[in-house]
Amino acid sequence: AQTVTQSQPEMSVQEAETVTLSCTYDTSENNYYLFWYKQPPSRQMILVIRQEAYKQQNATENRFSVNFQKAAKSFSLKISDSQLGDTAMYFCAFMKPPPNDMRFGAGTRLTVKP
Amino acid sequence: DVKVTQSSRYLVKRTGEKVFLECVQDMDHENMFWYRQDPGLGLRLIYFSYDVKMKEKGDIPEGYSVSREKKERFSLILESASTNQTSMYLCASSLSSGMRQYFGPGTRLTVT
Numbered sequence: 001a002q003t004v005t006q007s008q009p010e011m012s013v014q015e016a017e018t019v020t021l022s023c024t025y026d027t028s029e030n031n032y033y034l035f036w037y038k039q040p041p042s043r044q045m046i047l048v049i050r051q052e053a054y055k056q057q058n059a060t061e062n063r064f065s066v067n068f069q070k071a072a073k074s075f076s077l078k079i080s081d082s083q084l085g086d087t088a089m090y091f092c093a094f095m096k097p098p099p100n101d102m103r104f105g106a107g108t109r110l111t112v113k114p
Numbered sequence: 115d116v117k118v119t120q121s122s123r124y125l126v127k128r129t130g131e132k133v134f135l136e137c138v139q140d141m142d143h144e145n146m147f148w149y150r151q152d153p154g155l156g157l158r159l160i161y162f163s164y165d166v167k168m169k170e171k172g173d174i175p176e177g178y179s180v181s182r183e184k185k186e187r188f189s190l191i192l193e194s195a196s197t198n199q200t201s202m203y204l205c206a207s208s209l210s211s212g213m214r215q216y217f218g219p220g221t222r223l224t225v226t
Contacts, residue, residue: 004156006156009154033212035214037217043219044217044218044219044220045204045206045217046217047214047215050214052212091156091157093157095212097211097212098164098211100145100162100164100208100210100211100212100213101147101159101162101170101172102147102159102215103159103173104149104156104157104158105156106154106155106156107156
C-alpha cells in the first residue's frame, strides 16, 4: 500500500513571508496523482493544488506552487506571500486510479502570524 | 459548486448502539468515500464506493459497514459503537478517475 509522510507536524510563518511544507510518498506505480488539501479551523477540507505524475511541469495556483520530484518521491508545497487566512491543517495525498482511493499524510498545522 | 452534506455535525452515542452516518452529494459523482480523521494520523480510508451497490474496503474497515443504494447517497454504519470509534468522520465524493475529491463538513462522533 502507498504511504504518505509529512515530517513537519507544525510550522509557523510570518505574514507576507514564504513557507514550504514537505511531503514524501512511497509507491512503485508510474501513473498517479498528488494533492494538497487545506482544512481551516472548524471548516471544510478544500483542494489547494493537484499534480499529475506524468506531467513534469510543477502545478501552480496563484500563491501556491509545488515542487514535484518524481524520482525522489517528493511533493512539497510552497506558499508565497502568506496570509492570515492560510492558517490551517495541510494534508498531502496520493491517488492511484483506479480505483481512485486516496491516501493521506498525517498533516502539517500551519500558523500564519501577523 | 459541488455540495457534499453529512447528516449531523455532532453526534453522541452510547457503547453498543447502532449508528448511521449519512452523506449526500448533489453532482452525480461516481465515487464516494468515508474517512475518519484523528490527530496525528491524518485521514484514514474506511470504505469507498465507485458505483451504486458497489463497495470496497479501505485501510480500516473493521467495525464498520456501508450502504450505497442510490448514486447520491453513501451511508456509514457502526453496527455496535465502541469508544475507540470516537472520531471525526469525513465523507467525500469525486467525479471520476484521478479527479479531486470534494469533502463534507464532517461528523464529530463521540461514543460514551
